Amino acid sequence: MSEDDLWKRLARLTPARIGLGRAGAGLPTREVLGFGLAHAQARDAVHTPMDAEAITTAIEALGLPVLAVASQAEDRATYLRRPDYGRRLASESRDRLTAAADGPVDLAIVVADGLSARAVHEGAAPMLAALKPLVDKAGWSLGPVIVSVQARVALGDEIGTLLKARAVAVLIGERPGLSSPDSLGLYLTFDPRPGRSDAERNCISNVRPAGLSHDLAAFKLHWLIAQAFSRGLSGVNLKDESDAALDAPPERASLPDTSV
């Protein structure tokens, strides 16, 4: 086998950037520019403002009412420096949410820009389209879908409290990796209230076309919500065994996990 063929074979074994070749001590031009493009896409994902109107329209088209809000971080630079601001609602948004809140609901859904508006632009509506039939079938009541700019995951705690929700699901743009600028994360928190820790949430990560599909992510989220409602908790003590539910008979999936 030639040296070139050898590296081509090895490169298939890992997504890592190996066998790049070199020009003296430097990278070949195509690799420098390829890396530059990947970084540019990741940066754009972080800094492109979320188009809340377009997101709202797309979600309303699914037959879901929407309310748009903002966190206390007034711009991207503040958002990046002050994670605490991204976890609290702006006072005007809080008032609007309070006014809009009706009786208790089962599930609050929050769509948040997080660190990748691109992930939300491309993934939020398809994700909800996949989730909605499962929610309808389960008969869970929903509040309005809350679309929030400059939001962190924990903003869902305040929103869930105001909407009197038993659980909150936050669909949020994840910190973009160099090869994954479009990744959506789904965070589930049972009995949301400010001060919940990350250990009290379940996370489904890497939801994107090249990662976890919307259908599979919706299946997992639905499974976790059902488990959270039946066991009265979320987080490290609720292990994602939805894979078993896919493969095994249904009664197997409903067994509580006692291993953690």
Next chain:
Amino acid sequence: MAYRHLVGSRTHVFADLAILMAKATPVRSGDRLAGIAAESAEESVAARWCLAEVPLSEILAKPLIPYEIDDVTRLILDTHDQAAFAEIAHLTVGDFREFLLTASFETLARIAPAVTPEIAAAVSKIMRNQDLILVARKAQVVTKFRNTIGLPGTLAVRLQPNHPTDDARGITASILDGLSYGCGDAVIGINPASDSIRTLSSLLGLLDDVIQRLAIPTQSCVLTHVTTTLDAMNRGLPVDLVFQSIAGTQKANASFGVTLPILKEAHEAALALKRGPIGDNCMYFETGQGSALSADAHHGIDQQTLEARAYAVARVYRPLLVNTVVGFIGPEYLYDGKEIIRAGLEDHFCGKLMGVPLGVDVCYTNHAEADQDDMDTLLTLLGAAGCTYVMGVPGADDVMLNYQSTSFHDALYIREVLGLKRAPEFAAWLEEIGLTDGEGALLSGNAGTALLTAAPDLAA
């Protein structure tokens, strides 16, 4: 007692040493987030003037975190070398800066055990980047396990072959890639995606196998929690270096699930294995500014001083390697390239001044205001500063940890620009198997074939 400094008609008052140290710190987002940063540019410089006049003996006498409530403070004071301190006890922070600029490497080695992290941090705050580089370059910290790290004129590289699912063949492919660029003398170290003992066992076996088959004079490490590595050692698995992330306060270490007695136990267990043929430095620590704040364990102390306190923890276990993961934590602690570069130079300086073999993970995340150009700048400055080692990640893109570090190519760049050599035993091995010439330059064309000839069934 409050500290005061007069600028024109305005008196700046700093209520205590912790506040003075925080305000004197070149401003960064983490200290702002903690609410302890200087509120104006003038206040920051006033604090530096004021800090320059504080005697080193006063810093020693006023622990920032009380002895009674923090075991890192107790460790710092209980291990302080009073005899060595006599040489610098009469100096102020400002005097100490000038002392360091003129000191020889022998002097720096002599006073290292007298330098507490608070003293190192204080003097770093009144130093410019060039001071941090110049003094660190003179400090020599040499450690050994299967090769010799830290000799003057050398820079080592950790080969970091991470894989998102810990796939053995994928990891092996990345190791071969790194070796073909002459990287891996500091350590071949994997961050596993899974922390199960089963994964750890297979990865330790893989690394031991590669190192033995190719007879590489280097050491391996799987960077998992110290208690898991202890478990691995108890099971007789081939552990070269024990890894742990550490921080500068007892509470922050507790958030990592680690205590000083656990570290001591792991150190003793690793020593007892006697796996290092030429030396017994068998610990590997990682640190990073902001870790204490993110664990809500910062006691109102600035993040750079707390980082230096982590080196005091590292120091007592005589580590082979310590590195600050300087840009990993994110922009809420270090906002942009400028803050990351400054922090990298401070961390390296403080570590070396304290006698710790400091390397730097020159890195950033995609939500920081930084890019490859900033990393080139920091790498070049650290090369000039005599940094012990840097990371070698394929194409600078860590596909498991999702951040950008330095690449195998970056190591070639810094060697060519600054004439830096590899660890001598590793350099001799590369020449012996035909990957490099006598000067350490890569011979082109057949690196992969040469490695696979030496160990035919790797990555089969």
